[in-house]
Amino acid sequence: MENAIAGRCSHQLWLVFLILFVLCFVLFHFDYSTMMPADNELPFSLDQINPVAVSENQTHLATNQSVTDESVGEESDADTCLGRYVYVHNLPSRFNYGLLKNCQSLTRGTNSNMCPYLANLGLGTEIENSQGVLSNQSWFSTNQFSLEVIFHNKMKRYECLTNDSSLASAIFVPYYAGLDISQYLWSPNISVRDSPGKDLLNWLVERPEWKKMWGRDHFLVAGRISWDFRRQTDDASDWGTKFRFLPESQNMTMMSVESSSWKNDFAIPYPTNFHPFKDSQVIEWQSSVRTQDRSYLFTFAGAPRPDLSNSVRGVVIEQCRSSKACKFINCSSEGNECDNPVNLMKVFRRSVYCLQPPGDSYTRRSIFDSILAGCIPVFFHPGTAYAQYLWHLPGNGTEYSVYIPVKDVKNWNGSVEKILLGISKDKELAMREEVIGLIPNIIYSDPRSRLESFEDAFDLAVNGVLERIERVRCVIREGKDPSIGFAEGDDYKYTFSEWQGYEKDPLF
Template sequence: MAGKQISRSKSRIILLALSLLGFSLLIFLSSLSPLRTSSPSSPTHFHLPTSHTSFVASLEHFLTIPHSEHTLPQLDVNNLDDAIFNSESDRLYSHPYYPITLPLRVYVYNMPSKFTYDLLRLFINTYRDTSNLTSNGSPVHRLIEQHSIDYWLWADLIAPQSERLLKSVVRVHRQEDADLFYVPFFTTISFFLLEKQQCKALYREALKWITDQPAWKRSGGRDHIIPVHHPWSFKSVRRSVKKAIWLLPDMDSTGNWYKPGQVYLEKDLILPYVPNVDFCDAQCLSEINPKRSTLLFFRGRLKRNAGGKIRSKLTDQLSGADGVIIEEGTSGERGKEAAQNGMRKSLFCLSPAGDTPSSARLFDAIVSGCIPVIISDELELPFEGILDYRKIALFVSSNDALKPGYLLKYLKDIQPTHIKEMQQNLAKYSRHFLYSSPAQPLGPEDLVWKMMAGKVVNIKLHTRRSQRVVEGSRNLCTCECRPGNITNTGSTIS
């Protein structure tokens, strides 16, 4: 009996050993399987930095990281032109879709720190000074955050490639390889945080530095990107860089902020404001959408200039109406909380023009899941070549909106199924308006480069045309399209 028990014990041990060996072999073989979902390039194989959507938090982290700069010998204009010809010829004959290709190749200028890092440090060292207000009472540092697109784009472009997620753009370190050139000057910070004369002097210095670059001289600046997202920024020297690509909040065809011929969709790009309120994610929306009890909400400055004068007229017409909340407010912390709470409780959010046709409230509404009601006849929208705003917003003409009773009847007549569909589209679209570091695929930084790709061929056309025209040749080659007013603006292109 004892012998049989020992034999059984040995059999169990052998069976267990064989089982462990088989299990180990299975794990080993699965690790070699071609069906394995991860790969050496998968994000699981390297550490990605924490994603920041707060400008202040991202900037504080950014300034702690040492950044290496590539400084290569600079070619003169003629040698650079020859080098670009050789580089473009290689791409033309080796890439079947050139120049309609991604990723875009962007050269980032290594500007002196007084135009870049010094201004970022000035902001971070002073942003808690909430007593610093504009003439209308808005906190200056909050306005800078609202227009901080220059930071988000630059921070992504110069980040180590191993930490970047975007596939639409790559930074190149030789100018002859570039499709576009990025100028990392913080025009908004300098405008708001420097003394007036100091700011103007810095603008002149920046202008000289930029226009002295051989690449600028070669193209006249046509392939250079300059962030001028606040309508007051870089204003004193704009006429000298009007051929460059401007990153703008809107076009403002009223002429109050930009001179005729300075801005147009063929050349420039509209970028969204950085939202003032927190992003309401899918879980947040699933909780609050069934509880939205307010029909129409607006909180902000009720008296504005230019096209924004419609705000006071709408206030007179809508105040006190059932289901409508219209409040005077600013963009401070208390104002942010009140606006956020109001938007998350409302089906529709009023988005009238401000001093310019655009307003940050449009993007606050989008990230809050509140359907925007846009009353701004001259508004141009970000990334409209990619996004269809009719699926997430309502557009009402100023004339109709001011007709007694029109707007409320229009909103009340919208079917619940249509409202639900627009809310679902808002949940999908909101990611396109959320700046972050690292920049996310299909975020605003990504859509910038996808839109820019559509401009590259036209930029090359006008650059080469300007290089070969002779005295007496036809100089006018395009027009600025405006309803009822076709005005030739070839002098700004050619």
């Protein structure tokens, strides 16, 4: 009897083992098949999650990409870069790095030499002897035309770069457009002036990334004003190139230190001399200018423009020179007082208001130097700031500036000093505090580091262009034509009519 029972138990155990073996085999095969790539699909690569070094011939990075597979469930972190990925084109070196190697040729037609200004990733040489005017470190002899180099170097450390262009929300074109055309701006041959831009566009349109949105997700940065790229005729006497009027270029967004009246151009701040590498340096500087004694009511730093006889600049200089409450800093070749940023910042820090009349163009680097010093800017034309830096300055200009609209200098007999004296002390203090709060918005931090608590001018510019491109995608998803309005002109952008409210806003 015991042998019979043992035989039956042995048989049952064998059957159980057989069934368990079959189940394990099926489960193992199913689980393994889910890990294998589908047809025509590559397995996940380590290159997708590990950053690669940036060299002259490689200007884009593979970012850390969070796993978004639904099978992971709540265990995975949200992809903080979703909607913010940027792919950087690896351009032939003649469009960027090659220009830096031949820096002696970048200022043909002038007596300037750009080479020293290209040190330290475009920041220029460090200012060591600041005579106690500037904070320790983070101050450089930065040229106003070096923005595209600084921006590119900051983009290399952008936290949401990707080497997979299919993931990118925007495509950055690291073309040093301003430095490139500076070689040819004084050439009487317009074909020579236009050829570099045409060569770039010919290269871009052959890339698969271009065909995705025909360039409307592409953007570039220029260190010169947009008008330098918008020559409207083929007359050799006309200034600039026609790069932004070429059909392919019109499909891209360009950020520059001054925008044109076309809607595919956006203004971002001129680079200042202050490039902090940590948050504490920003806070320290803000505290310093907040407690600064200001002995001058107003200041103007600039050079006369004898060829602009009907310019408000001439009136401003005349009124400043005749007032004991104003300090005039002569930036002409005779005065030569503005080349040293220490001298300039010393006066701006001691001034309540800094006058910003238009000069050769609507905007001035001095706008941002004055904000940096805690000096309240005074504008005379809407195109100097209000119609320009929409991503970086408040929409209500009266929060941080004084607006004295001068439509026709021949008919204007106002007194700048009288207007400024009429502003109450409470209003002055409120404006200055707003100006000091804007300092992080208008500086480009050192490309070799990142600010933790502040968004700088670079961050705000990238956010702005990403939002613009996403709006274009929304138009496409709605089945509409994305070209409508993308590159149209805005003839009212620089007129006074849009800013009449500023005149009525109380200053007292």
